[in-house]
Amino acid sequence: MSALIDVILPVFLVIGFGYLVAWKGLFSAPAVEGLMRFAQNFAVPVLLARSIAKLDLSASYDPGPMLSFYAGALACFAIGSLAARIWLKRTGPDAVAIGFAAMFSNSLLLGVPITERAYGPDALAGNFAIISFHSPFFYTVGIVAMEWVRSHGTGAGLSRVGLNALVGILRTPLVIGILCGFALQAFSALTGQAVPGPLMAAMDMIAQAALPAALFGLGGVLLRYRPEGDGRAIAMVTALSLIVHPGIAYSLAHFVFHTPVAGLRSAVLTAAMAPGVNAYLFANLYGTAQRVAASSVLIATGLSILSIWVWLAILP
Template sequence: MSLLLDVIMPVFLIIGFGYAMARQGLFNDSAVDGVMRFAQNFAVPVLLFRSIAQLDLGAAYDVGLMLSFYIGALTSFAFGLLGARLLFRRPLTDSVAIGFACLFSNSLLLGLPITERAYGADALAGNYAIISIHAPLLYALGIALMEWARTTGQGLSMGALGRQISKATLSQPLVIGIACGFALNLTGLPMPGAFWSAVDMMARAAIPAALFGLGGVLFRYRPEGDKATIAMICFASLILHPGIAWVLGTQVFDNDTASLRSSVLTAAMAPGVNAYMFAHLYGVAKRVNATAVLVATALSMGTIWVWLQILP
């Protein structure tokens, strides 16, 4: 119970505070959009820039850690896409968006603060390693399959499809922040103390602002319809993905304790708002993905507690 109160509850209280203020009309839609734009386009990219720039790349990029997480993520994606297509008879574009919701864990806004509160700031190296390729890799996969699904039969060349994917992926602020962090890390370019002080100030604002804004965003969603499809997304995100990461990490790759914690806890997070944003971008499966984000985020309070009990 102490894990629930000390580790998980503070994170969800900030989300709940944003939700309550939005519900009371004290945090209107334009304010929510402004806070989320600040967090996702500026503060969080700065946080990722700082983390990647200062990361020990050789120590952080453990093969077992990365494969445990991403094999689980890709399996969940296939499970969601095929389930939506074959079981629920959704159109192919809807199925890709639903699969993306099963794929894209909220590794940043939930995974980082919960891991830090559970195990301390020194336990985040594995999280940052996962996050450093999370958005570029998964967005590239989702966009590629969605563009293929949309253009099937339209004769779009591979070159044109590749340009669409590259443009959509590389224009993401999170990807830009990660790329700049890698550039500074690899070049070893010294930066003045004033620069790092400003970066630290911005980075400290990222997670609280994003969590509060996430509460406002979740208020917009209303649980309605497609219950079986939403249940499938919740199962894939909260049980299947972390379950695969745990089995691979303990039985196949023999991950150390830190890597096992990072891979399983990051995998155990509910779908992020990106799952809805991806569906909204293409105008497909918006209601399903929006409701799944809300329901899975609420359910994750319990499932994260279970995974924390299982982990060493």
């Protein structure tokens, strides 16, 4: 019970506060939009750039947690897409969007604050190592699959699909922030000097606002996502996100790779998060399965209060 109160509840209280003030009309929809634009397009990318710039790359990129997390994510994408296409009889683009929602965990806005509250700031190196590939890799998988499905029968070649995917990935603010972080790492490695103090101090100031602003704004965003219809698809995405993905990550990290405790925690908790808002943004970008993605974000985020508690109890 103490884990629920001390670790999980504060994070969801911030989300709930954002939901409440938006519901009561004290924080308008344009204000929520502006706050989330600030958080997702600027503050969170700066947080990622700063965190990656400070990572000890040789120590943080342990293949065990990385492979465990991403194997689970790809499995959920495959299961979600195939089940949506074969079992639920959805169209190809719908199936890809549903699989993307099952794969894209909210590793940053939920995974980072919960891991930090549970195990302290020093436990986040593994999280940020996973996150540094999270958006580029998942968007690559999602965009390539979607472009391939959409171009099927039109004669568009792989080069066209690849170009569309590359353009879409490089325009993503989170990916830009990640690339900037690696650029700062390269600057330090080539010059032998640390990132200039004033620049890092400015990045620290913006980064400190990122998670509180994003969590508060997420509450306002969730107000829009009314769970309507598509119950089987939403239940499937929720189960894959909250149970199957972390279950695969735990099994591989613990029993196959014998990952140290810190890496095990990062892999499992990052995998255990509900689908992120990017799942809806991806579906909205292609105009397909928006209701499933939006409702899955809302319902899985609410249910994750209990599922994260269970995973915290399981983890050493």
